[in-house]
C-alpha cells in the first residue's frame with residue numbers, strides 16, 4: 001500500500017522532533033574525520049514546499065516548524081541553507097538534512113518505493129556520494145549491509161499504513177543488528193490513541209534509548225505525539241535528547 005504522502009505532514013511537530021534529533025546525531029557522528037554511511041529505509045522526496053496545497057491543507061507546518069523559534073543548531077543551519085537555495089517556503093526532508101550535514105568522505109544510501117516520490121528524490125538528491133534505490137526499504141538496506149564506511153546510522157521512518165509494520169520494524173532491527181552490529185539505528189513512530197507503537201517498543205529485545213513527546217494537532221487524525229528509538233546510541237545521545245526538549249518546550253511536551 002503506497003497511499004501515504006509526506007508532503008501533507010512536512011514540517012509538522014513530528015518532523016521537528018525527528019529532524020532536530022537526526023541533525024544533532026549526524027553532527028555528533030561526523031566529529032571525527034573518519035567517514036560514515038547514512039542509510040534510510042523510507043526516504044520520501046527529500047524536499048518540500050510548505051506553501052503547497054498539500055501542506056496548507058493540513059496546516060501541520062504552521063503548528064510545527066513555523067510555530068517555533070529555534071536557537072542555532074545543525075537543523076537550523078540546514079534550514080537556512082535550503083531556504084537560501086530553494087526559497088523561504090522550502091523545508092528539507094531527512095535525506096536532504098543528511099546530505100547538507102555529511103562530508104565528502106561520507107556515503108548516503110536512500111530507499112524509496114513510491115514511483116513519484118522516487119522521481120522527486122532523484123531530482124532533489126542525485127549527486128556524488130549518494131546512492132538512490134527504488135526498492136523496498138527493508139529489503140534494500142538489508143541487502144547492502146554492512147556498508148563501507150562501516151560506521152554509520154540507519155533511519156527507519158515508515159508510514160505505518162499497515163498495522164503489522166510496528167512488529168516488522170522490531171523484527172527488522174534485530175536482523176540488521178545481527179548483520180551490522182556497529183550500526184546506530186534511529187526509528188521514528190507515531191503515538192496514536194490506539195497505542196499501536198507498543199508492539200514495536202515491547203518487541204525490541206535489545207538495549208535502546210527512547211524519547212517520546214506529545215503535541216496537540218488540530219487535525220491529528222488520532223496522532224497525539226511522536227516517538228524515537230535509538231539502538232546503539234552514540235555516547236552523549238541522552239544529552240542531545242535533553243537539549244532538544246529544552247529547544248522545543250511549548251511545542252513538544254516531553255512524556256515521562
Ligand SMILES: C[S@@+](CC[C@H](N)C(=O)[O-])C[C@H]1O[C@@H](n2cnc3c(N)ncnc32)[C@H](O)[C@@H]1O
Pocket residue numbers: 002004005006018041042043044045046092093094095111112113114117135136137138157158159
Ligand atoms: C514518513 S515518509 C518518509 C519521510 C522522510 N524520512 C523524512 O523525514 O523526510 C515514508 C516514505 O516511505 C515510502 N514507502 C512506503 N513503503 C515503503 C517501502 N516498503 N520501502 C521504501 N519506501 C516506502 C513512502 O512512499 C513515503 O515516501
